[in-house]
Amino acid sequence: MNDRQYDPYAPQVQLVGYDEYGRPVYQQVQPQQQTYDPYAQPQEPQQPQQQGYGHDAPYVPQQSAYDPYAQQQPHQPQQFPQQDYGYDYGTAQQPAVQAPSSPQQAPEPEAVPVVPQQRRDEGGDRGESGERDYRTEQFSFIEEPDEDSEDVIDWLKFTESRSERREEAKRRGRNRIVALAVALALVAVGGVGYLWYAGKLPFLSSSSDTKKGATAAGPQKRDVIEVDLHNTKSGGTSTALLVNNVTTQQGTTVLLPNSLSVPNDDGSRTTLGKSVGADGSAGTRDAISSLLGTKITGTWRLDTPYLENLVDLVGNIDISTDVDVPAAKQGGEPVVKKGDDQTLSGPMAVAYATYKGPGEADTKQLQRFGAVMYGVLRKISDDPKAATVTVQTLAQILDPSLPESDLGASLAKLAEHAKTGAYKTAVLPVQSDGSLSQQASDSVVKDILGGQVGGGVVDKGTAVRVGVKNASGNAKATEAARITLVNGGYAFIDAGNTTTEAVSQVLYGDPAQKAKAIEVAKTLGLADSAVKQGKAAANSDVSVVIGKDYKLQQ
Structure with a gap:
């Protein structure tokens, strides 16, 4: 103061x-x-x-x-x-x-x-x-309470609290509506996705063509792996193609008989069994690709000890067996018993896959090998990483054309088909002379393998494939035609022999192949009138039927 x-x-x-x-x-x-x-x-x-x-x-x-x-x-x-x-x-x-x-x-x-x-x-x-x-007791205040002001303050507090409650209720209501809309949208999307996957959407005309196991029209994408089983004890080989049809979501094991006639690099002919043992994986793979008109991505050589280890790694397999596999010692208990849903260990699976009974056809043993492969695919993981780990655990030396990661990814996809029932096994029909029959061309080569390189599309720069069927009655006509076509830059495919015909024909199925068919006729010395549109072999771009009018070129 x-x-x-x-x-x-x-x-x-x-x-x-x-x-x-x-x-x-x-x-x-x-x-x-x-x-x-x-x-x-x-x-x-x-x-x-x-x-x-x-x-x-x-x-x-x-x-x-x-x-x-x-x-x-x-x-x-x-x-x-x-x-x-x-x-x-x-x-x-x-x-x-x-x-x-x-x-x-x-x-x-x-x-x-x-x-x-x-x-x-x-x-x-x-x-x-x-x-x-100054002392505290020297001061005093006269308080005059205002009851009206307190009532106003209480009313303001009440109205403010009431407004806040209303806003909170509105906010919660909006949140519930948004959550309900999101949930309904997720349910709708999930339902449509399931109907699309199941192929039950009525407004998608192609939905039934793309579901698993269906036959899709037009070009299809396929992944094909060649599997060669080598019996290290008794010798012999078994060959199969593992086909993954990406378009139709279908898996297939195509069994190839050892008697199948395949071309050599020089254009000569040999059997599949001899090619696997002599030419190795690369030569056999190229011969099968040329014969069947399909592109094989790699070769998996599977010796019997590795097959035994593979079955043990996946935890045994369950398959139906068609025969009792006797023990090595006479009079002992069968190694594998006949029956449905038989559980096979690694050694049992090898014994069943390589067994051929007395007087049985080669296709019987081939079908048992296919059954074992189907059992393995049902037990292996459908996850690419896990399947790759299984392949790596085998510690086998693979062909450079098929690394461990690629093989694991392919096996995982095939395993997915096998577990859902979208898988089948087929034997390639082969005639007594090793050539492919018309049935083989229609049921296997065309429907399963596609009949053309790259899933129905011929790669640019690939030689025109010419299938030659000898109907002249002269055995030398086939070899003469082969030499002429190979020298002309064509890929020769031996279609076997057939009943004698008087006039030679050059057939093409696709109108786009007409010009090529005319060139093939000129190369063989045939008239342009021999060129006709018809049903060409599934593994050929152009089919030639050599008749009696065909003259051997010197």
Whole structure:
């Protein structure tokens, strides 16, 4: 607080009463100027006359003249209500106080502080430091509660809480609607996806052509792997093609008899069994591709010890057997018993896959090998990574054309077909001379293998395949035609012999092959009239039937 000097002659403010609103009313009182008399006796203060204003004013004692020799008596301040009228403690000047003329001119305060009357002695109450020393009990506040304002605050809180609850309810409602819409959308998408997968969507005309096991029209994509089983104990080989039709989602094992006639690199003929043992995987793979008109991606050589380990790795196989496989020792229990759902271990599976009974055809043993391969595919994992791990665990040396990762991925896809029932086994029909019959061309080469390289599309730069069937009655006609066609840049395919015909024919099935057929006829020395559109062999671009009119070229 500001340190100020007391002026006894300054006008003072005196409480004279309260107005009709209960507010204090003050008036200025001019103190009497007295001459200072150091020898005068102190006089008793006079009692001021009370003025009535409707309320009794509190008693305020009249201040006497200053007596420096008089004994100072402790002064007890009297509390009185005071409003803020801009009192300047620095100059001790106070403006005149005017009562408000109307309630609108002076808003009613909520609390009026009451301060003690200022002492007239010099400096007032001061502490040891010379500053004014006010005590807590010198102040008091008059609180005037306003019940109406509290009711308004409570109402605002209620309306605010009610609005918040409404907004929260709306937000929750919107969230429920969004969640329900998302759930319905997921159910709809899942249902449509299932119907599409099952081929039951009526507005998709091709849905039934792409489901598993169906025959799709047009070019089809196929992945083909050649499997050569080598019997390391008794010798001999067994060959099969593992076909994955990507378009129709169908898996097939095509069993190839060892008597199948395949071409050599020089154009001569040999059997499949001899080619596997002599030419190796690459030569045999190329010969089969040329003969059947299909592209083989790789060769998997599977010796019998590796087949035994493979069956043990997948945890045995369950197949139906058609014969009892006798034990090595005469009179012992059969190694494999005939019956349905027989569980075979690794050694049992090898014994059954390589077994050929006395007087049985070679195709019987080939079919048992196919059954074992089907059992393996049903037990191997359909996950490419897991299937690759199984192949790696075998620790066999694979052909460079078929790395472990590619073989694992192919086996996993075939395993998926085998487990869902979209898998079958077929034997390639071969005639007694090793050539392919018309039945083989229609049922296996065309339907299963596609009959053309790359799934029905002939690669650019590939030689035109010409299938030659000898109907001249001259055995030398086939070899003569082969030499002529190979020298002309064509791929020769031996289609075997047939009954004698008088006139030679050059047939093409696809109209796009007509120009090629005309060139083949000219190469063989046949007239253009021999070229006709007909049913060419499935493994050939152009089919030639050599009749009696064919002249051997010197």
